[in-house]
Amino acid sequence: MIDLPGSYSLYPRRMDEEVSYKVVLNQDEAIKADVIIAVADASSLKRNLLFCTQIIDLKRPMVIALTMIDLARKKGIHVNTKELERELGVPIVAVNPRKNKGIDHLKKAIELISGPLYKPAVRNFIDVKALAPQAIDTVKNTVPGISDYEAVHYLIKHETFNLPYQVQQKIEQAEIDNNFNHTKTQAEEILQRYNRIGQIMNQAVSFPDPNKRSIITERLDNIFLHRFWGYITLLLVLFLLFQSIFLFASYPMDWIEWGTAAFSGWLSEALPNNYFTDLLINGVIAGLGGIIIFIPQIMILFGLITLLEDTGYMARISFLTDRIMRSVGLNGKSVMPMISGFACAVPAIMSTRNIENKKERLLTILITPLMSCSARLPVFIILIGLVIPNNYLLGFINIQGLVMMGLYMLGLVFALIVSYVAKWFIHIKEKSFFILELPMYRAPRWKNALHTMAEKVKIFVVEAGKIILMISLALWALSSFGPKKRMAEAHNTYMTELSKPNADTTLVEEQYAAAKLENSFAGIMGKAIEPSIRPLGYDWKIGIALITSFAAREVFVGTMATLYSVQDDGKENVALREKMRAATFSDGTKIFTLATGISLMIFYVFAMQCLSTLVIVKRETGTWKWPIIQVIYMTGLAYALGLLTYQLLK
Amino acid sequence: MLSFAFMEKKQEMLLSELLPGQKATIVRFTTEDIFLKLMEMGCLPGEDIEIVKIAPLKDPVSVSVAGYVLSLRLDEAKHIVVSINH
Numbered sequence: 001m002i003d004l005p006g007s008y009s010l011y012p013r014r015m016d017e018e019v020s021y022k023v024v025l026n027q028d029e030a031i032k033a034d035v036i037i038a039v040a041d042a043s044s045l046k047r048n049l050l051f052c053t054q055i056i057d058l059k060r061p062m063v064i065a066l067t068m069i070d071l072a073r074k075k076g077i078h079v080n081t082k083e084l085e086r087e088l089g090v091p092i093v094a095v096n097p098r099k100n101k102g103i104d105h106l107k108k109a110i111e112l113i114s115g116p117l118y119k120p121a122v123r124n125f126i127d128v129k130a131l132a133p134q135a136i137d138t139v140k141n142t143v144p145g146i147s148d149y150e151a152v153h154y155l156i157k158h159e160t161f162n163l164p165y166q167v168q169q170k171i172e173q174a175e176i177d178n179n180f181n182h183t184k185t186q187a188e189e190i191l192q193r194y195n196r197i198g199q200i201m202n203q204a205v206s207f208p209d210p211n212k213r214s215i216i217t218e219r220l221d222n223i224f225l226h227r228f229w230g231y232i233t234l235l236l237v238l239f240l241l242f243q244s245i246f247l248f249a250s251y252p253m254d255w256i257e258w259g260t261a262a263f264s265g266w267l268s269e270a271l272p273n274n275y276f277t278d279l280l281i282n283g284v285i286a287g288l289g290g291i292i293i294f295i296p297q298i299m300i301l302f303g304l305i306t307l308l309e310d311t312g313y314m315a316r317i318s319f320l321t322d323r324i325m326r327s328v329g330l331n332g333k334s335v336m337p338m339i340s341g342f343a344c345a346v347p348a349i350m351s352t353r354n355i356e357n358k359k360e361r362l363l364t365i366l367i368t369p370l371m372s373c374s375a376r377l378p379v380f381i382i383l384i385g386l387v388i389p390n391n392y393l394l395g396f397i398n399i400q401g402l403v404m405m406g407l408y409m410l411g412l413v414f415a416l417i418v419s420y421v422a423k424w425f426i427h428i429k430e431k432s433f434f435i436l437e438l439p440m441y442r443a444p445r446w447k448n449a450l451h452t453m454a455e456k457v458k459i460f461v462v463e464a465g466k467i468i469l470m471i472s473l474a475l476w477a478l479s480s481f482g483p484k485k486r487m488a489e490a491h492n493t494y495m496t497e498l499s500k501p502n503a504d505t506t507l508v509e510e511q512y513a514a515a516k517l518e519n520s521f522a523g524i525m526g527k528a529i530e531p532s533i534r535p536l537g538y539d540w541k542i543g544i545a546l547i548t549s550f551a552a553r554e555v556f557v558g559t560m561a562t563l564y565s566v567q568d569d570g571k572e573n574v575a576l577r578e579k580m581r582a583a584t585f586s587d588g589t590k591i592f593t594l595a596t597g598i599s600l601m602i603f604y605v606f607a608m609q610c611l612s613t614l615v616i617v618k619r620e621t622g623t624w625k626w627p628i629i630q631v632i633y634m635t636g637l638a639y640a641l642g643l644l645t646y647q648l649l650k
Numbered sequence: 651m652l653s654f655a656f657m658e659k660k661q662e663m664l665l666s667e668l669l670p671g672q673k674a675t676i677v678r679f680t681t682e683d684i685f686l687k688l689m690e691m692g693c694l695p696g697e698d699i700e701i702v703k704i705a706p707l708k709d710p711v712s713v714s715v716a717g718y719v720l721s722l723r724l725d726e727a728k729h730i731v732v733s734i735n736h
Contacts, residue, residue: 009690044718047692183682190689217719218702227706319721323707326723332710435687435726438712438719 002031003451006039008047010054010153011186014356018160024055025153027161035114036062037106042072042079042094045205049088049197050190053125056090057149061113061120064092065106071442083204089121098445124148126192131185138174142167152189156182217312217440224316234320237313238339245300245343246374252296260289278480279473287472290552291465294346294612297374298460299453301340301347306452308336310444315436322434328416329423331357331434334364338415341371342408345613346464349620350456359428363419365620366630369613370415372408372605375553379604380407382557386577387597403601411605414637464615468551471611475551479522490515510565517562522547536603536639537596537646539585546603551611553604595649599642606638661734665713666727670701674732676715681729688730692716699732 004023005016012021022028024036038055040048052064072079085092091109095102112118128148129136132155139151143163146154154161158171174180223229264281271277308314318332325334333355340348348368355361372380388400481487494512497503517523526544533543541563549555557576564579583591608614614627621627668674676695679685692715693699699715710723 011686011690013687046716047718050690050692183686186686187689190686191694194689194692194694221703225703225705225712230706315721319705319710319712322721322723323705323709431684433684433687433726434710434721434723435684435691436721437691438721 002033007051009051009190011156014354015361016353021157024058024060025150025157025161026060029162034061035110036060037065037110038062039065039067041068042066043068043075043077045072045077045079046194046197046201049200050193053088053193053197054149056088056121057124057126057128057147059120059147059149061118062090063106063109063113064088064090065102066092066094067096069094070096078206080204084200087200087204088125089123097447126189126196128152128189131189132178132180135174135178135180138177139171142170142174152185155180156186214440220441221316221438224313225319230316230320234317237308237317238335241304241308242339242342244304245297245340249296249300249343249374253293256289256293256296260285275480279476282480283473283476284469286476287469290472291461291468291612294344294460295457297344298347298350298456301343301351302456303449303453305336305340305351306449307444310442310448312439312441315438318434318436319438326432328420329360329363330419331355331360331432332436334360337364337368338371338412341368341373344373344375345369345371345610346460346616347456349613349616350459352620357432358430359423359426360432362426362428362621362626363422365617365626366422366633367415367419369608369610369630369634370411370418370606372411373553373610375610376407376604378554379549379556380404380601382560382577382580383592383597383601386580386592387594407601407605410602414606418633418637460616463619464612467615467618468612471615472551475522475548477521478525479517479520479548482516482520482524486519487516490519507565510562513562514565517544517559535646536642537591537593537599537650539583539591541583542591542600546607546609549609551609553609556604593650595646598649599646602645603638603642606634606641608634662731663734664728665699665701665722665730665732666711666724668701668732668734670704673698673700673735675699675735677731677733679729680731684726684729691720692718693720693730698735699730 002023004020005014007017007020010021010024012018019028023031023033026032036055038052040052055062066079066081069079079094081092081094091113093102093106093109095106097103131152135155136148136151139154140146140148143151143154154171155175158168163171224233264285267281267285268277271280305314308317314336317335320332321335322332325331334352337348337352340351345368348371349365352361352364352368355364384400384403388403391399393399393402490512493515494508497508497511498505518527523544526542526547527540529543529546530538530540533546538546541560544563545556545559548559560580561576564576564583566575566579580592581590585591608631614630617627617630618624662677663674665674665676676693676697676699678695679688694716697716699713701711702714702719703712705711708724710721711727712719712721713727714720
């Protein structure tokens with residue numbers, strides 16, 4: 001049983017609709033449906049029947065599950081299921097999943113239609129053939145065994161189907177020969193369907209005035225869409241959303257970190273000290289830990305998004321913000337991903353799927369990583385503590401807090417600027433629509449939220465996990481291996497130091513770890529880029545940290561700790577801060593001045609230092625082109641603005 | 651006969667010009683781009699339509715049509731020709 005994304009009609013517009021479309025049209029390689037269960041909402045039956053009758057005309061075994069009968073009855077809508085069944089020619093079962101009603105009937109109906117004796121009705125719901133008689137015949141001759149209505153879809157959507165070249169050519173020719181007009185055919189089809197649906201509804205359904213609207217919804221909208229209170233509520237909801245991802249996720253994330261660390265610790269005790277152990281602990285387990293650390297944020301974000309969608313508030317967010325977002329090339333649906341990006345860009349980018357317009361979706365994906373995510377926080381915390389005095393402005397505004405807020409704002413402002421600029425460079429010919437339903441408010445379905453949460457985690461772990469793990473391993477190799485001679489030298493120094501009488505073993509161990517990293521390939525690269533980052537105020541140690549934190553920003557802190565030979569104690573990092581504060585360039589000047597510190601923070605606001613985001617962008621856009629563009633433009637911005645800051649402040 | 655003549659001369663205007671609360675009927679669409687999407691959602695010629703709310707920044711607007719409420723940009727509402735119901 002596969003749950004497919006919902007749709008208004010069989011003509012897909014959004015990416016998730018495309019998925020359903022391929023399966024229903026038998027064009028999905030992986031999923032072959034035996035039976036289609038169309039779930040129709042009885043409280044807005046007319047619209048739901050459009051989609052249902054389209055599937056009916058595909059002539060595949062199907063059953064209609066009618067939900068929301070209770071709600072419909074409350075609205076004064078009464079459905080005569082038997083009558084409807086006779087008119088549509090497919091089984092219709094009334095179900096109520098919340099109360100577990102009708103499920104047995106549904107199972108029986110599925111058994112019946114999947115049996116060998118079942119044949120879908122011959123007659124079409126509307127006169128499909130009349131839409132384009134010759135063209136349909138040609139297609140049916142080219143692709144044997146398909147229904148009239150399937151043929152119409154071959155004519156309209158064949159470019160997206162995986163068909164042999166000759167078949168594509170023949171369909172193309174049939175279109176030209178018969179002057180086949182996509183829009184006109186679709187419009188004609190929809191008109192005819194609604195015509196017939198209207199007739200059937202008159203017989204099988206009794207309903208009150210269709211324009212009578214829900215009083216509760218109207219009252220709520222008077223507040224939620226109010227010119228003042230509407231925005232106050234919106235800010236409150238977004239603030240709560242951001243806080244809950246940030247706060248609630250921090251506990252499970254701490255546990256995961258703690259668990260990974262404990263497991264690694266145990267393994268390093270239990271296993272012999274060699275490269276395989278190191279590979280297992282610092283490569284594989286660290287890589288896996290880096291993947292599962294995202295799970296809490298993904299689950300919480302998608303749980304909350306589903307609840308907001310379910311209750312109907314999500315559409316109101318878009319309604320309130322569309323005008324503002326449009327001015328920079330985005331639309332009202334971009335708000336959610338952008339706010340979520342403050343917590344984590346990975347689930348944020350996964351949630352852009354409901355943006356119909358391709359260009360607006362792409363722009364949203366491109367700018368979301370500019371929102372300061374939680375992985376930047378450890379970097380900001382250590383640097384702010386290092387260079388910004390812990391003083392109060394006017395007696396109550398903490399300057400450190402102010403700088404932190406400034407960094408967040410900087411990311412947000414540049415996200416809007418980048419979108420405004422990029423919209424002139426991205427040429428996707430598609431008119432921007434913003435037709436969206438403002439549904440009635442209703443209680444959320446918790447099961448639905450749980451289902452989405454699990455689904456999204458699965459997608460991330462299964463599809464992005466592999467690539468993330470591979471690149472993590474590559475980065476591990478870069479920072480563990482180095483030229484033989486240099487590594488041997490580091491080892492010799494370590495042995496001599498260790499053999500000295502009253503040697504401080506811990507200190508020597510830490511110094512050896514630093515020396516190993518320094519002489520590894522990553523270390524050599526860090527040193528090699530020093531001339532190019534020197535104008536930003538960075539030394540080679542920062543250079544190494546920039547390279548190792550390419551996969552994940554928070555690695556910066558760990559690398560600095562290793563390089564300065566101190567334990568990364570996770571929270572305060574007092575020892576590391578002391579050492580960094582004392583660090584000097586070879587000419588004796590301090591490294592971490594205000595200029596360097598701020599320059600480095602600004603670098604981290606902009607730099608695309610997150611492997612998981614790149615992999616998820618690749619998955620969502622289907623090509624490596626966009627992640628590569630992101631790396632280039634974000635690193636470019638980071639470098640240019642870091643340079644500017646340092647040169648102005650030094 | 652008189653009343654029929656009167657009805658045929660009903661005043662046509664664009665949905666974007668309609669005031670909130672004014673009731674109207676969809677007559678036709680002036681562009682091909684959006685009318686498919688609108689029609690799929692039940693927004694057909696002959697359906698009653700009414701502007702429910704205007705967003706605080708004057709755009710988009712929410713309309714009640716075919717038993718539910720849709721949000722439309724003014725740019726889109728400009729392409730829907732309606733006649734006022736009296």
